[in-house]
Amino acid sequence: MDLIDRNEALALAQGRHEDPFAVLGWHEGRIVALIPDAERLWVVAEKEVELTPVSNGIFVGNTKSKVYRLRAQNAHGTWEFEDPYRFGPVLGEIDEYLIGEGTHRRLWQALGAHVITHEGCEGVHFSVWAPSARRVSVVGGFNNWDGRRNQMRRRGATGVWEIFLPGLSVGEAYKYEIVGPDGSVQPLKADPLGFGAEHAPQTASVVRQLGVHGWADEGWMTRREATQNIHQPISIYEVHLGSWRRVWGEGGRPLSYFDLASQLIDYVTDMGFTHIELLPISEHPFDGSWGYQPIGLYAPTIRHGRPEEFAALIDAAHQRGIGVILDWVPGHFPTDDHGLRRFDGTALYEHEDPKEGFHRDWNTLIYNYGRREVSNYLLANALFWLEEYHLDGLRVDAVASMLYRDYSRPQGEWVPNQFGGRENLEAIEFLKAMNAQAYGGAPGIITVAEESTAFPGVSRPVHEGGLGFGFKWNMGWMNDTLRYFSRDPIHRRFHHNELTFASSYVYSENFILPISHDEVVHGKGSMLGKMPGNDVEKFANLRAFYAFQWAHPGKKLLFMGQEFAQGREWAHAGELDWGLLDHPAHAGVQRLVKDLNHLYRAHKALHWGDCDPEGFSWIEPDDADRSVFVFQRCAPGEAPVVVAANLTPIERQMRIGLPQGGAWTEILNTDSAHYGGANRGNLGALGAQAQPWSRCDYSAEVYLPPLAVVMLAPL
Incomplete structure (x- = not known):
């Protein structure tokens, strides 16, 4: 000795x-x-x-x-x-400084596991933030999961630990063994910046190499900024990758990223959608969370393949002109032992006080947005997906839960802000910073807020006092419209305002009209199941609903399966009921959604004014007794589109106002036999006379089929 x-x-x-x-x-x-x-x-x-x-x-x-x-x-x-x-250290002084300051915009390039050549040797550099730890070790099969062997180097006051392990490469599973400040060994932790993970139920991180995929989407990336703005058509197909389709000949496995790159992208392209929105694909331990309780924020889930295969899916979408939006979850994280909970033996990523740091609704923990390193971790993650995987947008989940300290909490169970208010000032500043950095760092992207309150300026720029999102889900429109359409038509005349009220605020934000997964789970049934009446009336109501959604101001979003009138509630463990397309009524709804998408894109009047008040005006908003609605969509220098909805099962032969005279063509009729209807209409065309009617100088006699929407455009 x-x-x-x-x-x-x-x-x-x-x-x-x-x-x-x-x-x-x-x-x-x-x-x-x-x-x-x-x-x-x-x-x-x-x-x-x-x-x-x-x-x-x-x-x-x-x-x-x-x-x-x-x-x-x-x-x-x-x-x-x-x-x-x-071997000497890998991290440089600039990395240390930026990490300590909480301003390392590309944090993933410093922390995590990176395959490198260091001092002439190939291996993997590991680095992790654990400021209160007494000791941090990398463990894995390469050292028999023995925390004594590869104890890491502490990098001063930043709280970062690092080590270079020569001889390791891609595919190695690893975790961190951490001794907390009280000397106790914590449960083995996955890497907060791990780029890959094992298949559940295993929970280790896996060494993956970024930048492997050779991108071929330069054309899309060049024109993206001109494509993704408020005046362009945006029609989003929301997808849960695990249950869209499965391969039953191989044990019912979900499609791989490569499978999806052909099957999903072909389908979406044919259907005329402009974008897909993926329910969270960040690595998550529990299938039943649908990805909304992520553990690996920097890792595409291994359920469908490796990171480079996920990149290939995005590339395939771009090459077909399809944008990809990712559901992103910075609002909370699960309490699994291998995750971020008390990562270094202290409340590192979360708040110590459960009144600030615990979500009662989801049994999850809340990030401490006021801690600069935690904010940096999340801000960098947003850029990570946009830069490394060329994603075109982030839809931020549960924004309302972030904005308010008393969200879903009774009096006495929340902590006011420094001014005694209920707003979460740190989360608000975080969201502003996220949007500013995302739009500044990745030109042409969009960010979308799922925000269910009347918080002002959600989709206004940060420099104008807003949160800086590009768009906001219009939850008010969704709730009112679904409530109206679920009513027996005999009662609809008493609730006419449920469809007209949205026009009073529709331009207060840049809205997306969402019929999302949230509307077809947890006992809510399917869209078809919400419609009243017998089978024929249910399908007619649903067709009218979709036409009204596509005609109404706001970008469009529809959850998978609803485009062909899935009959049962969505279940994440199976697949969509594709066999329903053998039935004419279901196939007809699918054809309608396809035609709506193509009309929406082809007629500038239907999309230019989605977020501009010049794009919409009422012609007949007050005909409650007949449950008839007539409005027009407009765009500068373009022909208008007039939309007439008859939402009772009674045929209407009536005069409606039109903005100009001459011949008009019926560009869509939801009662068409092509869509499963009875083929009642105006024989494809009608003529407008110089007879003033309902705010217009011209008008025409039209036939409105029962429970139907008709769209008219001048010849």
């Missing part, structure tokens, strides 16, 4: 040493190594030297060579390897 201090040796062997790099490795001609399962150990350099065993796997010896390898021997054999403790 004279070769090394007894207490120091014991601390190393027990994994309690405060600074293992100060002892292990080469120092002034002496080498100390900790190889617990070795019986003999040699330094392999210009001159081979056998080291002296001290105790508990510690070996000591002398050599002049700073560059060397180690060769170990025990009863099972001999193996040779590089000593991680002979």
Whole structure:
């Protein structure tokens, strides 16, 4: 024991040493190594030297060579390897400074696991933020999950730990073993910035290499900014990748990213949608969370393939002119032991006080947005998806839960802000910073808020005092419209305002009209199931609903399966009921949605004014007795489109106002036999006379089929 201090040796062997790099490795001609399962150990350099065993796997010896390898021997054999403790630090001073300041915009390039060549050796550099830890080790199959072997180097006051492990490569599973400030060993932790993960129920991170995919989407990226703005058509198909389709010939597995790159993108393109929106694909342990309780914010889920295969899916979409939006969850995280909860033995990412740090609705934890490193972690994650995977937008989940400290909390169970109010000022500043950095760092992207309150300026720029989102889901329109259409038509005349009220605020934000997964789960049934009447009337109501949605101001979003009138509630463990398309009524609804998408894109009047008040005006908003609605959509220098809805099962032969005279064509009729209707209409065309009617100088007699929407455009 004279070769090394007894207490120091014991601390190393027990994994309690405060600074293992100060002892292990080469120092002034002496080498100390900790190889617990070795019986003999040699330094392999210009001159081979056998080291002296001290105790508990510690070996000591002398050599002049700073560059060397180690060769170990025990009863099972001999193996040779590089000593991680002979390598210097990888992180530079600028990285340290930016991490400490909480302003490292590309944090993923510094932290996480990176395959690199360091001081002439290939291996993996690991780095993690754990400021209150006494010791952090990388563990995996490469060291028998033994936390004594690869104890990391502490990088000063930043709280970052790092180590370079030569010889490791892509595909290696690993976790961090952390000793907390009280000396207790924490549950093994996945990497907060891990780029890959094991298949559930296994929970380790997996070394993956970024930048492997060769992108071929330059054309899309160049025109994206001109494509994704308030005056362009945006029609979104919301998808849960695991249950869209499955491969039943292979045990019912979900489609791979490669499968989806052809099947899903072909389908979406044919249907005329402009975008797909993916329910969260960040790695998550529980299938039943649908991705909304993520553990690996920087890892595309392995359920469908490796990260480079996810990149190939995005590339395939772009090459077909389809944008991709990702559901992003910065509002909360699960309490799984291998996740962020008390990561270094303290409330690191979350608040210590459950009144601030625990979501009662979801049994999840809330990020401490006021801690600069935590905010940095999330801000960098937004840029990570936009830059590394060329995603075209982020839809931010549960924004309302972030904005208010008393969200879903009774009096006395929440902590007011510094001014005594209910607003979460730190979360508000975080959202502003996220939007500013996203739009500044990735031109042409869009951000979307799922925000269900009347918080002002959600989709107004940060420099104008807003939160900075590009769009906001119109939850008010969704609730009112679904409520109206679910009513028996005989009662609709008493609730006429449920369809007209939205026009009073429709331009207060840049809205998306969402019929999302939330409307077809948890006992809510399907869209078809919400409609009243017999089977024929249910389908007619649903067709009218979709036509009204596509005609109303606001971008469009529809959850998968509803485009062909899925009959049952969505279930994440199966797949959509594609067999329903063998039935004419379901196939007709699918044809209608397809035609609505193509009309929406082809007629500028139907999309230009989605977020501009010049794009909409009422012609007949007050005909409650007949449950008839007539309005027009407009665009500068373009022909208008007039939309007439008859939402009772009674045929209407009536006069409606039109903005100009001459011939008009029926560009859509939801009662068409092509869509499963009875083929009642105006024989495709009608003529407008100079007879003033309902705010218009011209008018025409039209036939409005029961429970139907008709769209007219001048010839």
